[in-house]
Amino acid sequence: MTNEILFIPTANANAVIMSRQKTIVGTYCSLSGACPSDRCHAQCNVLVEARGHLEGTMLNSDARLLDGEMSAGIGEYKIGKNVLLKAMGLGSCVGVALFDYSTGISGMAHVLLPGASNDGKTKHAENAIRAMRDEMIEQGAVKRRIVAKFAGGAQIFKHMSLEMLQIGDRNIKSVEETLKRERIEIVGQDTGGEIGRNVLFNAIDGSMIIKYSNGKVLWI
Template sequence: MNVTILFTWNENGKAIFLTERNVLVKSYCSLSNTCSFQDCFQSCDMTNAAKGYLVDTTSNPSIVTLDGELSAGIGEYKIGKNVLLKAMGLGSCVGVVLSDVSTGICGIAHVLLPGASNNGETKYAETAIEKMLEDMIKLGARKSKISAKFAGGSQVFKHMNLEILKIGNRNARSVEETLINKNIPILAKDVGGDVGRNVIFNPVDGSMIVKYTKGEVLWL
């Protein structure tokens, strides 16, 4: 499948378009919560700019092409350069993004459990963040320029009151404590509640898109 990913923006908002064979097939738009068109690809300035770029690929300062996408499954992390990152289906899990916007190098971890692993399992928050950070630096990211955003950690079972069963809260707390201990600035977070999330990260401007299972979209 030949997918092209475009990021475009103007004074009103910004959007990511996934295209196949020069046809727009999916979008993430910062105006989606207020736009009556939603994902229908009706006529608007950003959609028209993307369609025009696909037809005539002359340089457009407000359009950037990304080099593909990577999705981290449960307990995994993925790193890349100038790629769209995803962690989908987050309930009590947390999607953690590390990025060095100056180089375009970024990573995303799909954290399942709090704490560290004795044998290097990256489903644990501390282990995943440590390994992802190390691999990003090997790839060329600069530690002093790396920042973090994360989302997830919902309380899937609403009526569970025992603290040990509140795995979402524990995951979010473990992620935050690890980032603080690593001196990584936390630029944004969206955690807790009782709703599932999908997380998408755009390395061009460092924006993290949180899409709730109930439909609302948050840009951080």
């Protein structure tokens, strides 16, 4: 059975809950003190609401069931509404999310290289951001209301050449410059460092979940 994905807003935290056959199999919580993990007590309000929603016993729940998840592979972008958008295995690559708060239409690009290419391939930052923005507008997004969050651009292979070591920094700079040139406001970012990331974007509320390869989770 395909996973169900719940977005749970509570007084203390927001959480994204992965479930299968009404069993919680994965969680991301915005507040570490309320994180529904193995170390969290059974009465955690996030877990209580998630279980109640799955079992149909929670009245007046604000929980929202997402329509699924879409993953942007290297050099790709995906666009959706009411979904969880993902860019996985980011090293020097950058995951760029665009979001229109007024319509909920969102996009996620998995940027591999800085700059632009004449062939229009979306592995380059400029091509990916422009193409994704334009397609979002075609689907009903309002141009002036589109904002951006992005993460990645790590230096994880220290033994490689100087040029290769700099690709993460160049990707970050290219993404920043492209967004500013296109007048897309940057409302959140987490970049650089030496640790790989997985990036998930919640198209319901515009939150970005960043899971580091060392297990740390950050919400922006």
